[in-house]
Amino acid sequence: MERIYLDYSATTPLKKEVLTEMTPYFTECFGNANSLHSFGREAVSALDDARDKIAFLIGAKPNEIYFTSGGTEADNWAIIGGVKANADKGKHFIVSPIEHPAVISSAKRLANDGYDLSFMKVGADGIVDVNDLKLKLKKDTSLVCCMLANNEIGTIQPIDKIVSLAKDNGSLVFTDAVQAIGSMDIDVKKLGVDMLSFSAHKFYGPKGIGCLYVKNGVKITPLVSGGHQERAKRGGTSNVALAVGMAKALELAVKNKQQSNKLILSARDAFIDKVKSGLDNAVLNGSLDNRLVNNAHFTFKGVSGEALLYNLDLKGVCASNGSACSSGTVEPSPVLKAIGLSDNDAKSSVRFTFGEEVSLQSAIKAGEIVVDAVKFLLNK
Numbered sequence: 262m263e264r265i266y267l268d269y270s271a272t273t274p275l276k277k278e279v280l281t282e283m284t285p286y287f288t289e290c291f292g293n294a295n296s297l298h299s300f301g302r303e304a305v306s307a308l309d310d311a312r313d314k315i316a317f318l319i320g321a322k323p324n325e326i327y328f329t330s331g332g333t334e335a336d337n338w339a340i341i342g343g344v345k346a347n348a349d350k351g352k353h354f355i356v357s358p359i360e361h362p363a364v365i366s367s368a369k370r371l372a373n374d375g376y377d378l379s380f381m382k383v384g385a386d387g388i389v390d391v392n393d394l395k396l397k398l399k400k401d402t403s404l405v406c407c408m409l410a411n412n413e414i415g416t417i418q419p420i421d422k423i424v425s426l427a428k429d430n431g432s433l434v435f436t437d438a439v440q441a442i443g444s445m446d447i448d449v450k451k452l453g454v455d456m457l458s459f460s461a462h463k464f465y466g467p468k469g470i471g472c473l474y475v476k477n478g479v480k481i482t483p484l485v486s487g488g489h490q491e492r493a494k495r496g497g498t499s500n501v502a503l504a505v506g507m508a509k510a511l512e513l514a515v516k517n518k519q520q521s522n523k524l525i526l527s528a529r530d531a532f533i534d535k536v537k538s539g540l541d542n543a544v545l546n547g548s549l550d551n552r553l554v555n556n557a558h559f560t561f562k563g564v565s566g567e568a569l570l571y572n573l574d575l576k577g578v579c580a581s582n583g584s585a586c587s588s589g590t591v592e593p594s595p596v597l598k599a600i601g602l603s604d605n606d607a608k609s610s611v612r613f614t615f616g617e618e619v620s621l622q623s624a625i626k627a628g629e630i631v632v633d634a635v636k637f638l639l640n641k
């Protein structure tokens with residue numbers, strides 16, 4: 262049975278070229294980047310090269326790049342470290358309600374510690390409401406946080422407008438670019454953000470490494486303390502192999518972006534057409550125009566999303582519901598709730614995310630399998 266992987270937003274396979282580039286740093290070049298001897302110098306030189314490459318690819322300076330253990334740590338750090346370090350401006354901060362749990366949980370932790378958290382509104386199309394942000398900005402708002410593109414419904418957010426409003430108010434802007442970076446142009450200077458996070462395993466790099474860009478001059482309190490790594494802002498022995506892998510993966514992603522986006526978009530759109538034409542109860546969630554090329558997210562009214570996922574898996578189609586699943590009960594996704602879906606509709610939703618390896622034929626086949634599985638479950 263052909264397996265069709267449609268969960269590229271969860272993770273991507275490591276590219277062979279990336280593995281090749283990383284491998285020596287697990288074995289012969291194993292030095293600690295903090296050691297003064299030649300093994301250490303070899304390691305620090307590879308780490309510096311990776312930092313330079315990443316900085317160049319996102320329009321940053323090398324000393325604005327901080328390696329982390331992934332997107333989650335980078336998000337935690339930006340929110341907690343950013344809000345705490347800038348409390349002289351005020352204790353208020355604003356977050357979009359469709360952020361990844363890595364952001365939402367950090368924001369709630371700060372709120373529990375006495376910081377003043379507001380959520381901006383989001384429309385039914387999955388795009389944040391900048392007019393609402395305008396109303397919520399206060400003199401003491403230190404930070405505004407809105408992701409570049411959403412991880413569940415793929416909607417691309419109006420960061421330019423958010424930056425412009427926040428800057429007029431003297432507030433910092435943090436954006437989570439974890440889902441955006443493989444397929445969108447990322448230039449931190451053009452975006453005008455103060456902090457930006459991403460994670461290598463979303464663009465064919467290794468798991469367990471990410472990055473936080475922090476613009477020079479922006480204050481941030483360390484989250485992970487210990488050694489003096491990352492200019493004394495993030496302790497812990499540097500993972501040179503993973504940093505080298507992330508830099509190579511980003512280089513390939515940027516180089517292949519145009520061609521890869523074209524292929525992904527045509528496969529994704531063929532899938533959407535197949536599903537829509539085959540089913541009356543399928544509703545595509547989120548704006549189609551302002552959307553990542555790889556994302557199709559449907560509510561199949563009257564069908565359990567969880568049952569559908571199991572059914573699809575049996576037929577080789579691997580997708581996701583994007584919600585927390587604990588002890589057999591699937592909580593409705595807060596993102597889907599925020600855009601106005603009922604609990605039932607939220608629980609009847611499935612995310613399909615595409616990557617370079619999904620051919621047009623496989624996408625069409627997956628669409629047919631989805632149509633059959635939904636009809637089967639509706640008639641049960």
Ligand code: PLP
Nearest residue numbers: 331332333361363412439440460
């Ligand atoms: N932010 C977004 C938007 C994500 O989609 C993810 C992962 O799915 C993360 C953060 C967390 O990244 P990581 O898996 O590297 O911890």
